[in-house]
Every structure is written in C-alpha cells, then in structure tokens.
Amino acid sequence: MSTTATEASPCPACGEMLVPGARFCEACGAATGREAPEAAAGDPAVLDEAEGAAAGEVVGEEEPGAAACVRCGAPIDADGYCTSCGHRALEPVDVYDGRSLAYATHRGRRHHRNEDAGALATTAEGWPVLIVSDGVSASPNPHLASAAAVAAVAQSLGGRPFEGPADLAEAVAAAQEAAVAVPAEGDPNWPEDGTHPACTLVVVVVAAGEVHLANVGDARAHVLHADPAAAGGWTARQVSTDDSLAAAAVAEGADPTAALEAPGGHAITAWLGADAPKVEPHLGATPVEPGDLVLACSDGLWNYAPTDAAIAELAGTMVPEDGEPVLFAEVCERMVIWAVDAGGMDNICVALTGTTEEAAR
Numbered sequence: 417m418s419t420t421a422t423e424a425s426p427c428p429a430c431g432e433m434l435v436p437g438a439r440f441c442e443a444c445g446a447a448t449g450r451e452a453p454e455a456a457a458g459d460p461a462v463l464d465e466a467e468g469a470a471a472g473e474v475v476g477e478e479e480p481g482a483a484a485c486v487r488c489g490a491p492i493d494a495d496g497y498c499t500s501c502g503h504r505a506l507e508p509v510d511v512y513d514g515r516s517l518a519y520a521t522h523r524g525r526r527h528h529r530n531e532d533a534g535a536l537a538t539t540a541e542g543w544p545v546l547i548v549s550d551g552v553s554a555s556p557n558p559h560l561a562s563a564a565a566v567a568a569v570a571q572s573l574g575g576r577p578f579e580g581p582a583d584l585a586e587a588v589a590a591a592q593e594a595a596v597a598v599p600a601e602g603d604p605n606w607p608e609d610g611t612h613p614a615c616t617l618v619v620v621v622v623a624a625g626e627v628h629l630a631n632v633g634d635a636r637a638h639v640l641h642a643d644p645a646a647a648g649g650w651t652a653r654q655v656s657t658d659d660s661l662a663a664a665a666v667a668e669g670a671d672p673t674a675a676l677e678a679p680g681g682h683a684i685t686a687w688l689g690a691d692a693p694k695v696e697p698h699l700g701a702t703p704v705e706p707g708d709l710v711l712a713c714s715d716g717l718w719n720y721a722p723t724d725a726a727i728a729e730l731a732g733t734m735v736p737e738d739g740e741p742v743l744f745a746e747v748c749e750r751m752v753i754w755a756v757d758a759g760g761m762d763n764i765c766v767a768l769t770g771t772t773e774e775a776a777r
Contacts, residue, residue: 507523518768524755534767536570548714548767551615569619584628592689616688617633617688633688637654638652638712639702652728672722672723
C-alpha cells in the first residue's frame with residue numbers, strides 16, 4: 417500500500433523519518449512506497465536491493481566523464497543519489513593515513529551504514545598500534561559499539577609504555593566497558609527487543625622483533641613476509657584466533673574452507689557488549705622480521721580471502737615490489753576497493769603497518 421507524499425512516516429527499510437514528499441530515503445536510498453508526483457511518474461522504478469546490490473559508483477560531479485547511476489544512467493547529485501531513480505551511489509573509501517601506519521574503511525554494497533571502525537595509535541616507544549572492530553549487525557547500534565571500542569583501546573595504549581600482554585588485556589577490558597556503555601535504544605535499523613550493542617575486536621602492537629596481539633571474535637591479524645620464492649612474492653600467516661563455529665570445527669579436524677561454508681560457519685562465539693559471555697581475549701605474540709607487514713582486518717575483507725594463501729596472493733597484487741616504499745594508506749584503500757568489487761557483502765575495515773630494522777632488533 418502506498419502513502420501520500422505529505423504523510424510523515426519512517427523509511428520502510430531503515431526507519432529514518434522521511435522528508436515530506438520524498439520518494440526515496442535520504443539515509444539509505446530505499447524506495448519509500450509513496451506515490452510519485454505526476455511529473456515524475458515516468459521515472460525508472462528503483463530496483464530491488466538484491467537486484468542492484470552488485471552495482472555502485474563513486475560519487476562524482478555532474479560533468480562529462482563523471483559517475484552516472486548504474487541503475488538508470490542518470491546523473492548523480494551532490495548528495496550521492498541518482499537524480500532520476502534515487503539509487504544511492506557508493507561513497508568513496510574513508511582513508512586514515514598515519515604515514516607509518518594506516519587504515520581504510522567502507523560500508524560495502526549491502527549495508528545501509530558502516531558498522532566497522534578502526535583506529536591508530538603509537539606507544540610511548542613509538543611502536544604502531546592497529547585497532548579494528550566489527551559491529552555485530554544482529555544487535556542494536558553496532559556502529560556505536562565498534563567506534564567506542566576502538567576509541568577506548570587507542571586511549572588505553574596510545575602514548576604509554578607498552579609492557580606486554582597485561583596491557584593488551586587491560587585495553588580489551590576498556591573496550592568491553594565502552595561497548596557495554598553504548599545504549600541499545602534509538603537504532604532505526606533494529607527493534608527494541610532487549611538485546612544490546614555488540615562488536616568484535618582485534619588489536620596489534622608491533623614492538624621490537626615481535627607482534628603482540630589480542631582479539632575477541634573474528635576480526636583477524638596477519639603477518640605478511642616478503643618471499644621471492646612464493647607465488648606473488650609474499651607469504652601470510654594468521655596470528656589471531658577466530659571465535660567462531662568454523663574455527664571450532666577446524667580445531668576438531670574439519671577442512672577450513674568447508675567449515676566456513678557450512679551453515680552458521682561464520683557465527684561468532686565471543687564478542688564485546690552487555691550480552692557477551694565472559695570476555696576472555698586471545699592474547700599472543702609472534703616474531704617478525706625487518707620488512708614484514710602487519711595486517712588487521714574485519715571479515716568484510718577476509719571473507720573474500722579466507723586463507724593465508726589467499727591473503728598472500730592479495731598482498732602480491734597490492735604491495736609494491738621489494739625495494740619500493742610501501743604507502744600504507746594506499747594499500748589499505750586498494751584492499752578495501754578490492755573487497756567492494758568482490759561483492760561488498762559486509763562492511764570492510766583494513767589496517768596496515770610495517771616493521772623496521774630498529775623495531776625488529
């Protein structure tokens with residue numbers, strides 16, 4: 417049933433209140449179901465989300481060569497919507513460049529908002545800290561939980577001497593406290609059903625000669641090692657431990673690919689938030705060599721590169737050849753774009769840093 421253009425109502429897709437007369441939601445671009453004004457009656461209809469999910473372009477100005485709507489070909493306006501059918505175009509990747517460390521993030525193609533969050537910090541020794549959190553979509557305000565978690569970790573570790581696993585455990589505890597404090601009310605994408613905001617977390621500190629890490633959930637960390645004998649010139653080693661049904665199956669001898677593809681394989685068994693079981697982060701340390709890279713990411717990336725071999729292959733296409741400087745922000749952005757182009761089924765966050773002769777002594 418359609419409504420008239422003058423009735424005030426929430427968006428049927430995301431719950432945001434609609435602008436009077438809007439045929440498409442300003443927040444998510446979904447069709448409102450309102451009757452079109454007579455002048456627009458012949459405009460192309462908005463495709464179903466599933467039909468158009470593989471489409472999208474970076475917003476450009478309305479000039480020759482600028483992005484056009486991938487659904488109907490009409491120009492994209494300054495707010496990122498098609499001027500004819502209202503389709504929401506994909507916005508540019510958010511990139512945070514700390515020069516010696518960086519991260520990039522994007523909402524992907526299917527989500528109406530980005531529920532991933534990243535942060536960067538350096539310890540008092542100057543050691544880089546990568547922080548990635550993935551908001552759990554099956555909870556209210558997951559984007560607020562992930563943002564609160566990474567901010568708490570950055571504050572806990574940034575600018576302070578790093579003394580090892582106890583500091584990481586304290587940082588995760590601060591993240592848990594921050595996630596618990598996020599209100600469950602007021603999320604237009606989730607009903608008020610008694611559940612609470614939730615997120616996953618991975619934290620990496622690249623210290624002298626080793627990487628220290630902590631994780632809860634299935635956000636991952638990898639060490640990338642340049643190896644001329646390897647296909648693509650890189651090897652990858654996952655140094656985090658997934659909290660998931662798939663990981664539990666693999667621990668019992670299941671094939672990793674089959675475990676991930678099994679029904680519920682991606683379901684997580686640990687997370688941060690008021691509904692979480694007792695938070696017991698995986699804590700670890702692993703040696704690194706000069707020139708190694710350290711990658712932290714949400715499953716929005718590793719869903720499309722789920723094994724060490726796949727991550728290594730991706731690194732081989734993204735990272736410059738040996739001897740050339742690695743522009744961390746550029747590599748992060750390229751990896752995010754790669755994941756969007758691969759399907760963008762989830763939000764994506766990628767963080768990257770490296771080791772140096774000094775840090776690896």
